[in-house]
Amino acid sequence: MLFSEGLVMLGDGISHLMTLSNLFTIAWATLLGIIIGMLPGLTATMGVALLVTLTYNMPGDQAILSLICMYVGAIYGGSRSAILLNIPGTPASAATSLDGHPLAKKGLAGYAMGLATTSSAIGTVVGIFCLALLAPMLSELAFDFGSYEFFWLAAFGVVICGKLTSPTDALKGYISGILGLLVAMIGMESLQAYQRFTFDMPELSGGVGIIPAMVGAFGFAEILTVMRNRKDSQVITSKDRVIPRFIDIWRYRRTIFRSGIIGTLVGIIPGVGEDIGSWASYAAARRASKEKEKFGDGSYEGLTAAETGNSAVIPGAMIPVLTLAIPGSTSAAVLIAAMFIHDIQPGPTLMIQNPSFLYQVIAMLLFTTIAITAYGLSMSKLLIKVLSIPREKLMPIVYILCVVGPFAITQRMFDVYVMIFFGIAGFILRELKFPMAPIVLGIILGTLLDTNLRRGLMLTGGDPAPFFTRPISMVLCAVTFLAILLSIPLFRKMVASLFASIGLYRAPVKTADKPS
Template sequence: MFEDLLGGFANVFTPIHIIMLFVGVFIGILGGAIPGISGTMLVVILLPVAYGLDPIPALLLLTAVYTTSVFSGSISAILFNTPGTPEAVATVFDGYEMTKKGKPGEALGVAIFSSATGGLIGCVFLIILTPVLASFALNFSSPEYFSLIFLALVIVSVLGGGSFVKGMIGVLIGLLIATVGLDSSSGVARFTFDVTGLRSGIDFVAVIIGLFALAEVLRKVQEDYFTKEKTASPKTKFPGLGLLNRLKRTIGQSSLLGFFIGILPGVGATSASLVSYSMSSSFSKDSKSFGTGIPEGVAAPESANNSAAMGAIVPLLALGIPGSATTAVILGAFIMNGVQPGPLLIEQQGILVYTIIGGLLLANISVIIFSKPFISIFSYILRAPYYIIGPMIVIFCFIGTYAVRNSMLDLVVMVIAGIIGYNLTKAKFPLAPMILGLVLGTMIEDHFRRALIISGGDFSIFFTRPISAVLLVLAFLSLLIPMFKWYRRRILDKKDKVLPGQ
């Protein structure tokens, strides 16, 4: 492990690797700060670029974009009350209030330091927990993998979209899309409708670009992101020793909380930042000050969301199960480049794994180094109207989708997915469960079939093997969470009805 760790960290500084890493850092910071361009969208747009690279530089590029975009959404949140990415929603509460008080530089400094610290703490736990989880997963065979993926899909349905029914429908739609094409076992064409291009399946890149990037453009063109107010370029001020001493507990607790929330499939950094903000507010001695413009209100969500981003990578590397929508796209990039994440990945390609982790460490450090000079530029870039940014994204969507398989059919799929994604977003339908269902659909089907072949068609194999049985029990217990919430709401509603009449 230590040899691979040292070798991986040294490998990061190979010229092509360090170049791709810093390109990813630049794109992540720049793109994440512009409202309407989320980290997921950036990773999706860059998938075709990654397809043309070797695995290590491709994955360094995408993971650097991922981790830095989670932070940079706070820049527009603090300066213009507009989160650049969903992960920065909670940062608005106190960040913009500090700007209105004439302290934008201090708010940005706290955001930069908290984000980098949370990301570095997350990286340390990533190094520690990934091999442990992977070693445990070496005991897995097809029944265990099926049960694990089933658990992940159930959790993302329950926790990932707000509505369990909508989350489950999204997962099932994703699984259905994954079945299109030739059956891997029998070679029989499924749901192809005699369209030759569909025999190789529906390309997940086209679907993801449509659902996320194109749909987001369609939604954003209805909103005016042109900032008319003239804001002077703020001078970023990093927190001094006194403020650091005051924030250290908030940053530490939020980083730990964010990391372990990030490990849960489908929950993501946005949920981690909101939960952390809520927890910090609840347990603070001065809880009433939250929302009025205090540094703790910026430090809590920013340290949590960057740590959660690192947490989401743990199940991706160790189990081959993505922890968020963005890591689901990165999982696709792994597979597209001929790398299969999972417990054997660390054993067989330890250098690659620790190169990626080393790149994540360096990317988080780069947040401190490069953010300050970029912020003065951002204050002007953020004023660009979306009718300039939007068409550029659409062009990249078409070029990127076509470049993967040189297929016109993929462009049609992307446009259809974009229209569907736009309408689903308007209906507040979660897209993350659908993406996870699509990415994991082939895997869960293959492991389900292999398990039945091993048992001779006996379904009891999923319940007689201890690990598989425990995972399935956890999955079924997770299904009870929506019922518990529904029952609890009914009890509270009855109490509210009784009280007025007393």
């Protein structure tokens, strides 16, 4: 696609949003996302999943607009409680609390929130630029993908998500991913309409609905978690300036650019999410910084890197969503479900059948970025008061949405039972330290993996060789197995020893801690 054509479609996307109804949607959905993100326990995925159930009767483009605003606003809003309470509002803001809260304790809460706001906006813009640049290219490459390549792409997504969302025990991440794949096998399979694992229950013949499963895993499970672990925290007030100085932004321009690129690349990896983007950006910034000693004690650079990284993941996660119909994060997985509900078909054919939709999404992200910047810089001190609402008083409202949402989509009580089942199962798995993201990604990618595996075997008469010999399949297969092997400590030590013997790796030298 020509650059000029892209600019024309982007202009059309921006003009399409310049209506009173769309601007009002941007205003309320972004504000609601910020509030949900800043309240500890109400995650971005949970907010998007609940909102999907309320947008069923909305026009398709307006529904997607509200969900994207909720997504961006919630990821940004998590920095509020991370800075003021040292409790990340969302997992994506965990790295933000390392330097944001020390700044708040020094009396710089307002300035820390202003810096986080600016960093989030810049990170989103960097990701938007990469989305506009890479999505058309990746969409063309996707036409070289056949059943064999899509099988390995789905397998790689589940494996890498399991590995990165459970870094201390990758096996638990893999188990979560396999559980998600098993859930996806329930119901009538797509090639020969054979019913599997339905246990003579006609309600299961259509499979397990992704929305009830997500609402249960991220909504009802959170209610149970809050009931079990009640926490009271003191809000730190702020009386300092909010709008950051230009010199503090310009000083860390390299950190901002690096974190934006890292966040975007993390977003492209299926199912990884904003928290990994935030930590990866923070670690890279600390490694390259000349002020390493300030990290963890109120570093402007550390706060900037964390917020830029997690915000850049959002446009990055939209790249595989729009070009391959594979979610880059758990919130993006909900967006895929919403797109199908509203008759929008993401995937390789999107740039042929509906190329303007890509640029509408870019325009949506741009408008949402403007909204979070306006809210963040003008209403920070007002939004602080929202943090005084106890989570226990919000949970009854969340429970009502958890019940009403799945029922409203299909008018079946069975989906409410599915939501409750996944909520209880999700709560138990959380208590056992199993990550939720691989389960959700497994449900999303399970049909893709299963259908393309059997279709590929049918095309070859049962010969699995093309899964390993076609060029792209070979690369994806190698990367998938390498990811599994690198999660084994013994194999990592062997690789490190091999690299050290040829001078490509040097083990870090442990130094004694300085006396306080």
